[in-house]
Amino acid sequence: MHAANSADAQLESEWLRQTAHGDRAAFERLFRAYEHRLYRFLLGLVREPQVAEELTGDVMLEVWKNAARFRGQSKVSTWIFGIAHHKAVDALRRRAPAHVDLEELSAVPDAGAGPEAQAMADSARRALADALLELTPEHRAVLELTFTNGCSQAEIAAIVGCPVNTVKTRVFYAKQQLRRIFERRGVRRDLP
Amino acid sequence: MNHQDVAELLPWYVNGTLAPHERAQVEAELASCPLCAGELAELQRIHAAMHEIDQDAPGPSESLMARTSARIDAQPARVGAAFSVKDWWNSLTAAGKITVLVPAALAAVLVVIAVRQSALHQVALSTYTTPAGVAGKTLDERTQSTDQVAQAPAPPQAGAPLPITSGAVARSASVNEAAAPATSQLQATNVLKRVPLPSGERPQLIRTGTIDLLVPDVEQTLAQLQSLAQLQFGDVISLDDSTPSTPGVRHTAQVQLAVPADRFDQTMQALVKLGAVQSRNISAENVSDQIVDAQARLRNLRRTETDMLRILDRAGKIPDVLDVTQQIAQVREQIEQLDAQVQSLQHRVAYSTISIAIEDEKPVTSAQPGMGAQLDDAWKAAVRELRNYTVRVAAVMLTIIAFAPYWLGVLLIALFIANRLRRPSGA
Numbered sequence: 001m002h003a004a005n006s007a008d009a010q011l012e013s014e015w016l017r018q019t020a021h022g023d024r025a026a027f028e029r030l031f032r033a034y035e036h037r038l039y040r041f042l043l044g045l046v047r048e049p050q051v052a053e054e055l056t057g058d059v060m061l062e063v064w065k066n067a068a069r070f071r072g073q074s075k076v077s078t079w080i081f082g083i084a085h086h087k088a089v090d091a092l093r094r095r096a097p098a099h100v101d102l103e104e105l106s107a108v109p110d111a112g113a114g115p116e117a118q119a120m121a122d123s124a125r126r127a128l129a130d131a132l133l134e135l136t137p138e139h140r141a142v143l144e145l146t147f148t149n150g151c152s153q154a155e156i157a158a159i160v161g162c163p164v165n166t167v168k169t170r171v172f173y174a175k176q177q178l179r180r181i182f183e184r185r186g187v188r189r190d191l192p
Numbered sequence: 193m194n195h196q197d198v199a200e201l202l203p204w205y206v207n208g209t210l211a212p213h214e215r216a217q218v219e220a221e222l223a224s225c226p227l228c229a230g231e232l233a234e235l236q237r238i239h240a241a242m243h244e245i246d247q248d249a250p251g252p253s254e255s256l257m258a259r260t261s262a263r264i265d266a267q268p269a270r271v272g273a274a275f276s277v278k279d280w281w282n283s284l285t286a287a288g289k290i291t292v293l294v295p296a297a298l299a300a301v302l303v304v305i306a307v308r309q310s311a312l313h314q315v316a317l318s319t320y321t322t323p324a325g326v327a328g329k330t331l332d333e334r335t336q337s338t339d340q341v342a343q344a345p346a347p348p349q350a351g352a353p354l355p356i357t358s359g360a361v362a363r364s365a366s367v368n369e370a371a372a373p374a375t376s377q378l379q380a381t382n383v384l385k386r387v388p389l390p391s392g393e394r395p396q397l398i399r400t401g402t403i404d405l406l407v408p409d410v411e412q413t414l415a416q417l418q419s420l421a422q423l424q425f426g427d428v429i430s431l432d433d434s435t436p437s438t439p440g441v442r443h444t445a446q447v448q449l450a451v452p453a454d455r456f457d458q459t460m461q462a463l464v465k466l467g468a469v470q471s472r473n474i475s476a477e478n479v480s481d482q483i484v485d486a487q488a489r490l491r492n493l494r495r496t497e498t499d500m501l502r503i504l505d506r507a508g509k510i511p512d513v514l515d516v517t518q519q520i521a522q523v524r525e526q527i528e529q530l531d532a533q534v535q536s537l538q539h540r541v542a543y544s545t546i547s548i549a550i551e552d553e554k555p556v557t558s559a560q561p562g563m564g565a566q567l568d569d570a571w572k573a574a575v576r577e578l579r580n581y582t583v584r585v586a587a588v589m590l591t592i593i594a595f596a597p598y599w600l601g602v603l604l605i606a607l608f609i610a611n612r613l614r615r616p617s618g619a
Binding site for chain 1: 199200201203204206207208209210234235238239241242243244245246249250251252253256257259260261263264267
């Protein structure tokens with residue numbers, strides 16, 4: 001992952017090891033390192049800020065409880081994002097109705113009332129942000145992990161729990177889906 | 193690598209996580225393929241835009257850390273969190289380590305003895321005694337069904353989930369219906385469902401056993417058989433008990449048990465202990481080939497059925513439709529027959545049947561046994577009980593003797609430590 005080069009990854013492993021021994025300060029460092037990334041990843045999947053925040057807390061609580069079980073077979077980030085993905089899928093499954101109204105979704109950022117929309121001056125970026133909202137959670141997850149979190153194919157496969165080839169085709173179709181959304185909205189094909 | 197393969201790798205070329213050889217392949221393709229180059233540009237734009245979106249996006253509220261900390265505080269203390277067994281062990285002195293080891297070894301020996309004891313007790317239970325609950329339940333059911341019989345002939349019980357679980361089994365007193373208890377019914381409890389069918393890896397054997405026993409008391413043995421069946425997760429599937437009223441005739445009973453295949457041997461061993469074995473026979477029929485063959489035919493037929501249904505969708509003329517429908521019906525019938533055959537075989541493999549013939553050691557003397565006979569019975573029962581008890585006590589003593597090297601060692605170490613501890617205080 002881009003944010004976790006090898007030195008960072010080592011540092012995170014050390015924090016996690018200390019967390020496993022009940023070191024609250026190390027856990028706090030780990031928390032600070034991950035809360036934003038996790039929150040934004042989860043928000044992309046569940047789309048409700050309150051739920052995303054609650055899930056971020058849940059994920060970090062799981063990290064605290066299960067730190068001793070981390071065997072170092074993957075990166076700390078892969079392990080934590082794996083927990084987050086699992087939590088998000090679980091939350092989406094429990095949430096009824098599963099269907100999200102597309103009109104409503106695209107209306108939220110367009111209204112320009114949210115801080116996210118206001119902050120985005122660039123219309124191309126807003127178009128992409130809107131389009132991302134229309135993707136299924138599976139497609140959104142692989143795109144976020146690839147482009148926002150800089151995960152390799154194998155890491156994504158471990159996080160979402162599917163074969164590497166499935167990850168490849170999922171990203172491919174997610175991109176095609178984005179293109180279709182742009183075309184439907186009459187936005188230039190090669191946007192953003 | 194073709195265009196599609198390279199196109200699928202491009203997202204990770206953009207985020208810089210490709211392996212060197214994949215990176216080289218992508219770069220080679222990019223140099224020659226304008227389509228790939230276009231894709232790359234598009235992905236790079238998405239990458240940059242998603243990064244910016246991510247940077248601009250708000251984070252969680254500031255209080256999240258505090259709230260999560262509060263949740264952690266509310267958690268029960270984590271096992272092994274602040275406590276490392278290794279560190280603790282290293283911190284102990286040599287004497288400390290011995291004081292930990294000795295009771296631990298003693299406890300281990302006690303656990304082994306307890307496990308052995310409980311195993312012995314289990315065998316004793318399955319062979320010699322009937323749990324009160326089981327006997328009580330059976331008795332109640334007998335009384336209940338006797339009432340039903342008085343009103344109307346007993347209807348066959350329907351809806352048993354497994355073919356071999358006959359819902360009810362008849363128990364008839366054949367010689368004199370007026371004197372002997374009337375026909376009663378025993379509800380076969382459905383414990384068979386608990387055990388799954390074995391996998392197809394091993395040879396598929398249908399095992400059956402028969403055993404003829406001479407027993408001191410048929411009634412008692414029947415109760416023992418029922419508790420044995422329950423203990424082995426099996427069931428009594430038929431019971432035929434003839435209580436003669438004429439003196440000189442022996443009391444006999446026929447029982448069939450169905451037990452899970454993996455408990456067949458155990459059950460046979462337990463049965464032998466119920467009385468004097470007159471004859472014993474175990475047979476096994478290998479039906480692996482039959483099952484594999486039937487399953488293969490079933491697969492073929494199902495494929496044929498699917499094909500025919502497809503043809504039916506296409507068939508336009510009514511005679512054609514009728515013709516195909518008729519053939520589908522025939523195939524369906526064959527499928528159902530084969531399916532039932534496979535299931536029946538699998539059930540017979542999963543559950544072995546044991547037929548037990550029980551005969552009383554002595555013939556029935558009279559309806560009212562005399563005082564001498566009663567005293568004789570009591571004496572015999574007491575001797576039998578004494579013998580059983582002696583065997584059990586001897587078994588326990590042998591276990592203790594067999595484990596002597598362990599507990600003697602522990603005892604010696606304990607004495608040694610006690611001596612060491614006493615010496616300084618005395619000085």
